[in-house]
Amino acid sequence: MSKLSYVNIFAADIEALSGFYQRVFGFPEVEAIRSPIFRGLDAGTCCIGFNAPDAYELLYLSEHAETSGCKFLLNIDVDSPQEVDRMVPIACEAGASLIKAPYTTYYNWYQAVLLDPEGNVFRINHML
Structure with a gap:
């Protein structure tokens, strides 16, 4: 059976945005997967990931980096x-x-x- 493991957000400031969700909801950081371009929070049944803009290139998504609007x-x-x-x-x-x-x-x-x-x-x- 498949299951949702992460919802990832491209964030201009991964530290500040992940900190917002930690402060408001108390989600703890998954420190084992921390990197300069990623933060992850344990949200109970799945995790929330925060990707820095550098991840666009890493994932071959550079041409989509400037798209705007509600994506999730x-x-x-x-x-x-x-x-x-x-x-x-x-x-x-x-x-x-x-x-x-x-x-x-x-x-x-x-x-x-x-x-x-x-x-x-x-x-x-x-x-x-």
Whole structure:
């Protein structure tokens, strides 16, 4: 059976952006895989990787380095609707921007939509 192991984000500042997710959600760094162009965080069921721009060349993706727009969406699940409400101001104080305040979706999740300090979209969710 296949499983998701990492979601990787190309980040202008891997130290600052991985630090944001550590401060807000408490995800510990996977120090064994740290490099000058990579940081990894253990997010429970999978990991979040942060690649420096140098990784574009390493992965033969240089021609795609200038593409912009939303290319992925991180979903971080928490234990309750109250935890969603609690985490939003913590994320904002750490540098996130609130795009959509916590609400109940048509598919019965309680969630908030935010941008991290580099403009990447993430949601804080609880399935009702």
